[in-house]
Amino acid sequence: MVKSCAEFGSSVLLDINDGDRMTFARLHSTSTLKIGNTKCTLEALVGQPFGAVFEMQSERNSSKLVRMPNVSDVNGRNEKRQQIETDQDSEDVKDRDNRALVDDNKAQTLSSDDIDRMKRDGASGKEIIDALVANSASFETKTAFSQEKYMKKKQKKYAPRVLLRRPSARSICEAYFVKDPRKIGFCRMDTLALMMSLANVGPNSDILVLESLGGLITAAVTERLGGHGSICSTYYTTKRPPIDMVRLLNLDDATALSVLRAPLEKLVAARQSALRSKDQNGVGVAEREALAQALSTLEEPKNSTIGQNATDAVVNDSPSMAVEALSTETPVTESMDVDKETTNIISPAQNTTDGVVEDSQIKDMEAPSTEMSVKQNMDLDQKTSHSLPAEDREEDACELGDKEANPTAVGEGKASKGPRPGNEATSADIFKWANQGFSSLLVAAPELDAWTVVKQLIPLLSSSSPFVIYSPYQQPLAECMFQLQKNNMAIALQLTEPWCREYQVLPLRSHPHMQMSATGGFTLSGIRITNCV
Known part of the structure; x- marks a missing residue:
């Protein structure tokens, strides 16, 4: 039966900051997770349902994972983001653009020392983000999309989120x-x-x-x-x-x-x-x-030179080169190591009942x-x-x-x-x-x-x-397909290259992702037939 909650000893997949990093961990009482320079324990994940979202909150001397309580927080939205989405259709927001923005590092009046002081005082990530927005001179002049990007960037830095996923x-x-x-x-x-x-x-x-x-x-x-x-x-x-x-x-x-x-x-x-x-x-x-x-x-x-050269030819090139290697090599008699427990395989000459x-x-x-x-x-x-x-x-x-997200597990609570x-x-x-x-x-x-x-x-x-054969290369499967057809060993042979592309679906900005993999490999499939001739 599939478990719906994480338990002690369970393997979990931790999705950090919406796919920025993913790592596996086995939950124990002293398992830890390091994100950037911050380390926190994973004990808070035990007993929680898969699909729950946690936020890293800093305390005076440590950090901990706290579960996000409601749907709006799970979607990564706070009150400011909701206000941004509400104002997207207003004429004032539509007329905005970023042409007047100058990146001179003077728009933010809150210094790094001020942020460190807030962390030492126990300020949460949300409080730090709100302070950054309030002290930004250019935030209100940005477009709604730029504002949301700014909020998301600061959230990943000061309040990273971890999604608890079931390994599948x-x-x-x-x-x-x-x-x-x-x-x-x-x-x-x-x-x-x-x-x-x-x-x-x-x-x-x-x-x-x-x-x-x-x-x-x-x-x-x-x-x-x-x-x-x-x-x-x-x-x-x-x-x-x-x-x-x-x-x-x-x-x-x-x-x-x-x-x-x-x-x-x-x-x-x-x-x-x-x-x-x-x-x-x-x-x-x-x-x-x-x-x-x-x-x-x-x-x-x-230790046979014949077998070694033939296999090297098979792995690196093609079956025809393996046959050539067998024909050109001189047979050499070598000693063969045998395990103590090795016994003979049933030979074709042995008799069996019925x-x-x-x-x-x-x-x-x-x-x-x-x-x-x-x-x-x-x-x-x-x-x-x-x-x-x-x-x-x-x-x-x-x-x-x-190395930045490497969970370690100790035997306590195993x-x-x-x-x-x-x-x-x-x-x-x-x-x-x-x-x-x-x-x-x-x-x-x-x-x-x-x-x-x-x-x-x-x-x-x-x-x-x-049957299905997978390879990241097309040519080995094409040669295999030809040999299967030639020897009448299979029917319904298909050489396929699947294609997949992920899409971003958001209001007024739905588009396919620009950075996707070129290929996911090739598959050769077919149905085995019996040649009785």
Whole structure:
């Protein structure tokens, strides 16, 4: 169930001064927020409903957040602003302009020492703003729009406001896209929504996700399913890439347990064994061949020069260069490190009861310790995150790099966290996915070649299942689209670039925002078909 109020231990999104800065925080009794040179505690946010607006008020020796009580204050308007809007239609205001204004720094008679004295005396932000307006020689000669801009500027400086927002897939994507879009692969919120729609993500579905965006796609899928269904976040490497953005959603126990993780080689091996039962009817031959090829690719030794050069070509250029690298290199025999817990994957020659893979066989499967050379191309932030403790990784995922608004949390008053999303998938889960297939596929790994990844993942889907691939670049998706058409693997293929523009809607000044992102990325969508020939 979605919580309507912030509680101890909850993750919250703090929107400071109407989107000027956004930062995440986990509420504890000693959590603090720094805005400019002023620091205040976040304890006042505990128990307050999401959507509440708070104003920072200075006291003699400290500052605190005070909730704005009514709708007019929430909209950032005081009596002076309401009077400005009332006078906008008067003839006197319409005849005003700014041609006579001279910026000589002499219009304001209130000095900085006077403002500091008011702060030490405990004056509120509203009182300081009213004093600035009263001592401004040019305020009354400005247009109504200029007056409102002046008021808004002073309000942000002397009485900053904080909007308490519930972390959601949209708000997380929006916050990271504004502050550090590189961490989410420059994926815009409208692109994320389009991916959820094209992949037909909904309750009672089994969704396969491969991403390197810090868990953004997994978080969006988890929010859509609401605990009804399962999400498998797969990965290539032996170390699981972080998906800490999922923890920002304040999930309940049932929803958190629906997020599972499994290595790709284990899913491919289980699916290959399950499809072996269809040989008697002449069905599944094409799928088994594709899975066998994918499995052989995943089992390349980590020290092999062939595998390293081929993967580098795939990541940096195209599949054709990978084939060329394989053909030009000389085979070299290298030793391979193996973990103590590594066991053999089910081979195609093994017998199964009634031609279906047994639960016990899948249970014995462990991910091979073979290190994918793709790991060498992983983002540096992901490598650093693996070496950090769990709590440090979470704070690193929550922080947007804003030194001026960096919430810190101490353990006092900490609530129980409950189940952590992203547990390892059980043998029963893999058995179900292997026999039924996934109902949807979402891929968002810009550092990997789209076609190389998709040709390994599509056989894991059931027939007529939708899939979506995201990339900030168009060319890799165009090549992948051509290969899918050439190999008769999918229909209804669409290469899309979503477009979004925000508008300001205010009286007599409605217009689109001038500074918007040029692109939010590209998506390739389609429906998987089975080639039985």
